[in-house]
Amino acid sequence: MPVTLKELAARANVHPSTISRVANNDPGLRIATGTRARIEALLRETGYQPNGIARGLKMRQTNVLAVVIPDVTNPFFAALFRGVEDAAAPRGFNVLLCNTDGLPERQRSHLQSLQARRVDGVIIASSFLKDPSVRDLRRQQGPYVLVNRFSDEGEDPFVGSDDLLGGQLATAHLIELGHTRVGHLAGKSTVSTGMLRRRGYLAAHTAAGLAADPDLIVEAGYTEESGSAAARRLFSLPEPPTAVFAVTDMVAIGAADVARQMGLRVPEDLAIIGYNDIPLASRVSPGLTTMHVPIHEFGSVAARLLLDQIESDEPTRRRVRFTPDLIVRESTVAGARSQRSARPRASAE
Amino acid sequence: MPVTLKELAARANVHPSTISRVANNDPGLRIATGTRARIEALLRETGYQPNGIARGLKMRQTNVLAVVIPDVTNPFFAALFRGVEDAAAPRGFNVLLCNTDGLPERQRSHLQSLQARRVDGVIIASSFLKDPSVRDLRRQQGPYVLVNRFSDEGEDPFVGSDDLLGGQLATAHLIELGHTRVGHLAGKSTVSTGMLRRRGYLAAHTAAGLAADPDLIVEAGYTEESGSAAARRLFSLPEPPTAVFAVTDMVAIGAADVARQMGLRVPEDLAIIGYNDIPLASRVSPGLTTMHVPIHEFGSVAARLLLDQIESDEPTRRRVRFTPDLIVRESTVAGARSQRSARPRASAE
DNA sequence: TGCCGATGAACAAACGATTGCGCTAGCCTA
DNA sequence: TAGGCTAGCGCAATCGTTTGTTCATCGGCA
Numbered sequence: 001m002p003v004t005l006k007e008l009a010a011r012a013n014v015h016p017s018t019i020s021r022v023a024n025n026d027p028g029l030r031i032a033t034g035t036r037a038r039i040e041a042l043l044r045e046t047g048y049q050p051n052g053i054a055r056g057l058k059m060r061q062t063n064v065l066a067v068v069i070p071d072v073t074n075p076f077f078a079a080l081f082r083g084v085e086d087a088a089a090p091r092g093f094n095v096l097l098c099n100t101d102g103l104p105e106r107q108r109s110h111l112q113s114l115q116a117r118r119v120d121g122v123i124i125a126s127s128f129l130k131d132p133s134v135r136d137l138r139r140q141q142g143p144y145v146l147v148n149r150f151s152d153e154g155e156d157p158f159v160g161s162d163d164l165l166g167g168q169l170a171t172a173h174l175i176e177l178g179h180t181r182v183g184h185l186a187g188k189s190t191v192s193t194g195m196l197r198r199r200g201y202l203a204a205h206t207a208a209g210l211a212a213d214p215d216l217i218v219e220a221g222y223t224e225e226s227g228s229a230a231a232r233r234l235f236s237l238p239e240p241p242t243a244v245f246a247v248t249d250m251v252a253i254g255a256a257d258v259a260r261q262m263g264l265r266v267p268e269d270l271a272i273i274g275y276n277d278i279p280l281a282s283r284v285s286p287g288l289t290t291m292h293v294p295i296h297e298f299g300s301v302a303a304r305l306l307l308d309q310i311e312s313d314e315p316t317r318r319r320v321r322f323t324p325d326l327i328v329r330e331s332t333v334a335g336a337r338s339q340r341s342a343r344p345r346a347s348a349e
Numbered sequence: 350m351p352v353t354l355k356e357l358a359a360r361a362n363v364h365p366s367t368i369s370r371v372a373n374n375d376p377g378l379r380i381a382t383g384t385r386a387r388i389e390a391l392l393r394e395t396g397y398q399p400n401g402i403a404r405g406l407k408m409r410q411t412n413v414l415a416v417v418i419p420d421v422t423n424p425f426f427a428a429l430f431r432g433v434e435d436a437a438a439p440r441g442f443n444v445l446l447c448n449t450d451g452l453p454e455r456q457r458s459h460l461q462s463l464q465a466r467r468v469d470g471v472i473i474a475s476s477f478l479k480d481p482s483v484r485d486l487r488r489q490q491g492p493y494v495l496v497n498r499f500s501d502e503g504e505d506p507f508v509g510s511d512d513l514l515g516g517q518l519a520t521a522h523l524i525e526l527g528h529t530r531v532g533h534l535a536g537k538s539t540v541s542t543g544m545l546r547r548r549g550y551l552a553a554h555t556a557a558g559l560a561a562d563p564d565l566i567v568e569a570g571y572t573e574e575s576g577s578a579a580a581r582r583l584f585s586l587p588e589p590p591t592a593v594f595a596v597t598d599m600v601a602i603g604a605a606d607v608a609r610q611m612g613l614r615v616p617e618d619l620a621i622i623g624y625n626d627i628p629l630a631s632r633v634s635p636g637l638t639t640m641h642v643p644i645h646e647f648g649s650v651a652a653r654l655l656l657d658q659i660e661s662d663e664p665t666r667r668r669v670r671f672t673p674d675l676i677v678r679e680s681t682v683a684g685a686r687s688q689r690s691a692r693p694r695a696s697a698e
Numbered sequence: 699t700g701c702c703g704a705t706g707a708a709c710a711a712a713c714g715a716t717t718g719c720g721c722t723a724g725c726c727t728a
Numbered sequence: 729t730a731g732g733c734t735a736g737c738g739c740a741a742t743c744g745t746t747t748g749t750t751c752a753t754c755g756g757c758a
Contacts, residue, residue: 015708052466053405054744097446117401285634403714
């Protein structure tokens with residue numbers, strides 16, 4: 001059992017409050033040099049650490065953040081989490097990690113548990129467009145930040161990429177390569193990234209004067225497996241596409257696997273572009289062309305937004321959106337040397 | 350501000366303790382049905398959630414576990430964490446994640462912060478053979494479990510694989526394929542996995558009547574980059590090896606990259622075997638031969654060990670060791686169909 | 699000598715919950 | 729009608745800190 005203020009007070013023959021003030025380096029503290037020395041020696045000797053629970057109760061602050069994501073096994077979310085922790089740890093915060101597997105119910109129960117625990121803030125990267133959990137979050141008026149996906153009309157503090165533009169740039173890249181039948185392995189229309197990247201896909205067609213064939217849009221979810229399943233359907237069409245834009249890199253990788261299995265050469269028979277530029281994207285073969293977004297920064301910026309709210313004690317409505325950046329690799333251009341076109345830029349509202 | 354017991358008590362015209370007992374479904378509680386109904390209605394209406402901090406202070410239990418790892422961006426540790434959370438969440442525990450980047454100092458500061466926070470237990474996967482942090486952990490007598498790596502003479506509760514055997518099996522596989530110059534991209538000798546897998550490597554040579562050439566052992570660390578660097582040195586030797594056993598899959602992947610860059614064909618010019626069978630191993634090309642270990646189970650078993658200690662309130666010394674399992678893929682045998690030889694077995698002490 | 703201001707430290711009330719124990723009715727029994 | 733039992737709650741301590749306030753002491757100064 002760790003040592004408490006009361007015990008130290010008994011040993012130093014002073015009142016617990018005196019120890020507390022010395023330990024916390026209370027600025028306006030007037031104390032005899034002898035007493036101070038005695039107490040400081042005792043503190044060092046015992047290695048006293050204030051009980052964070054008791055302190056949290058009194059101070060109404062736990063110094064704990066929480067990150068709610070679908071699955072940390074997905075490299076995108078792992079990198080996101082690192083961003084959060086790297087920003088939070090130096091400021092004395094620890095971070096809880098909650099995986100939802102994309103289930104609204106698990107998300108709800110996690111958020112409820114986090115509320116009971118009185119975490120100081122929540123970063124949530126698994127929200128839906130219509131999300132009761134997010135509405136609860138708004139109502140509770142604890143600080144929170146949405147990352148990657150936003151919710152409703154986007155009235156919440158948010159960090160992510162410009163998905164509409166990203167979807168458009170990705171699709172435009174394929175069209176510029178001469179493809180006229182471009183498929184889309186889409187995200188769920190109940191998720192902002194899915195909806196916007198799909199809209200970008202359509203906008204690119206319009207801009208190029210092309211008609212988008214609705215049959216070429218297949219909802220694929222976000223995992224590699226669901227990407228494979230959707231790709232199988234897409235590639236089995238009577239008139240299959242010669243290029244596809246996948247809503248995420250994992251989906252693209254699942255699709256590439258299926259393409260290989262079906263005897264399609266990438267990029268000769270089928271060009272594939274993903275989204276996010278996860279580390280894996282540059283390692284698969286052929287290297288995956290994708291839209292780069294600064295994943296680690298998503299996390300660190302979100303954490304800073306949160307910490308600023310906590311420290312200033314006033315909510316924010318800031319929305320940070322990074323401009324995604326086309327990375328051309330071999331999955332769309334044979335023999336491409338992968339390179340970034342520019343550094344990502346952020347726009348804040 | 351969430352509602353408190355005191356407020357509810359005022360509204361229901363009873364004492365806070367009565368509300369508490371009703372909310373907690375106190376078994377031996379005798380209460381008038383009318384009062385009970387009134388209180389239960391109030392609880393539902395307000396959605397009362399007891400303040401976890403206050404409760405934690407009183408009950409001396411936070412229902413929080415912590416996982417300390419080098420880097421969650423490494424797929425091995427991400428899977429490990431999922432194992433922990435999947436076992437902890439159903440039992441009402443949340444999990445803090447701490448990344449150390451392999452720095453003893455960050456590990457120390459994290460553990461200190463966790464202690465101050467009074468987490469109920471710690472799972473640590475980043476320990477060294479001589480590790481002051483682990484000694485502190487032992488002394489503090491809070492429950493803890495070491496995963497993957499153990500420390501000192503292994504007197505702590507532990508979950509991991511039989512690394513000596515694993516190293517031996519991996520090396521024996523290469524020797525059986527006819528290789529006589531087998532290199533080792535070794536882990537650090539200050540880490541149990543590094544030390545034991547290296548010993549296994551040597552034991553396999555002895556068993557086969559081969560002399561191990563000390564020049565063929567190069568310390569490679571645990572990241573892809575450090576693996577690449579070490580591989581470069583190893584492959585530039587006057588008499589380079591024709592096969593290498595890498596201490597982890599990430600190191601093996603780094604080495605394979607270097608081999609490709611140096612114009613070596615895998616497996617024809619150079620056979621490579623890794624360790625852990627992370628998801629990535631089956632996806633790289635050529636597929637990576639490796640020792641399979643049940644990573645997710647490492648986490649869930651460790652969590653169970655921890656939770657049992659917490660609930661029974663008595664420390665354990667149980668050590669669970671899984672038998673690793675050779676998975677042959679194309680990086681050692683051209684055209685291999687990847688398959689598992691058997692299911693992993695666990696041995697406990 | 700008497701008063702005042704500083705100085706150094708103790709006091710006590712929170713924070714929000716849990717829990718053993720005590721207290722007050724009402725009813726039954728002798 | 730007195731005594732006892734029990735149902736139905738309230739009381740108050742406790743967990744370990746923080747922090748505004750009070751209190752005693754002492755030196756200096758008039």
